[in-house]
Amino acid sequence: MSQPRPDSPLAAKVFPSPNHGERATGVRPDMIVLHYTGMPTGAEALGRLCNPVAEVSCHYFVWEDGGILQLVPEARRAWHAGLSSWAGESDLNSRSIGIEIVNPGHEGGSPPFPAVQIDAVADLCAEISGRLGIRPERVLAHSDIAPARKRDPGEFFPWDVLHARGVGHFVPAARIAGGRFFARGDEGQPVQALQAMFALYGYGIAVTGVYDEATEQVVRAFQRHFRREQVDGVADASTITTLRDLIATRPSLKPPLAV
Ligand SMILES: [Zn+2]
Missing domain, CATH: 1.10.101.10 (PGBD-like superfamily/PGBD)
Incomplete structure (x- = not known):
């Protein structure tokens, strides 16, 4: 039996995960959430994302060499965001496309993302955004929508490189200098x-x-x-x-x- 074709022409093939459900009624994806896999190897992460017991998944999976798999159809609700919030919305699995990027993450020593992998992520985000009409400022980190629980894809993820490729909303960070600041315990x-x-x-x-x-x-x-x-x-x-x-x-x- 042949697998269906991926929704994105940039995905090499469909590698189906059983972990998905219906999107909330009338809700179309209008955001992209980026993750790192946070496991020692991509193969282990892929196994987990396709394991019905784990109850996690994503729409796209990007290997270190830039190869892309589609695990869940875009029309379906993948299970990647968890308890999360953005712009007053909380069922972000219903509103998003989830992309898992193979990288062992903070616990794996925060190794850099290979340039070829970042190229693939940028191309995929640009293609999906163009096709679904997703606005740049709605291409977000898992950590943006779940700051109390998540750190991925991490401060070593090159958002500036994505932005140079037309993906995401970004400005150069203001220079770090002295001066007034606010921190834990301040009030007012x-x-x-x-x-x-x-x-x-x-x-x-x-x-x-x-x-x-x-x-x-x-x-x-x-x-x-x-x-x-x-x-x-x-x-x-x-x-x-x-x-x-x-x-x-x-x-x-x-x-x-x-x-
Ligand atoms: Zn994540």
Whole structure:
């Protein structure tokens, strides 16, 4: 029996996982979530993503050499996001395409992603985004949507390279310098304003005015994606300026082009 053709022409073939379900009624995928596999080898990760007992999966799987498999049809809800939140939505498995990138992750020593693998991820994201109409600022890290639980794909993932290929929303991180900063235990209106900025960009954060553990986790997640040089959970001037620049340049917030 022949397998169905992949949804993306960039996938070499379908390698079916049984782990999927129906997307929520009327919901079409409008975001891409990137992961690292976080296991010693790609083969082990692939086995887990296809094991019904594990109850995890993704739509696409990208090997170190850039080869791409499709595990779950795009029309189906894959199980990769888990408990997560972005822009006020929580059933992100229903709204997303999940891509697992073979890399052993932080626990495996954070080895660099090979350039050929990143090329494949960029091409795949660009192809899916073009075909499904996914906006750049909705190509996100697992850590962005689950900051309390997840670190992938990690601060060693080259978001700047993806952006140079037209994928994702990104600005150069503001230079790290001295000056005022906010950290765990701080309270007050400036902390509340900072939390509101993170929420405006999409992070799931309560605007309480208290720089608590959850706030620190969001700041770390933000830094892993957008200020990768230093991931410390401290909202320094560089972090805040980078966030402000992102909000100011977010494509969906730009006024429509004059015709
Ligand atoms: Zn993940």
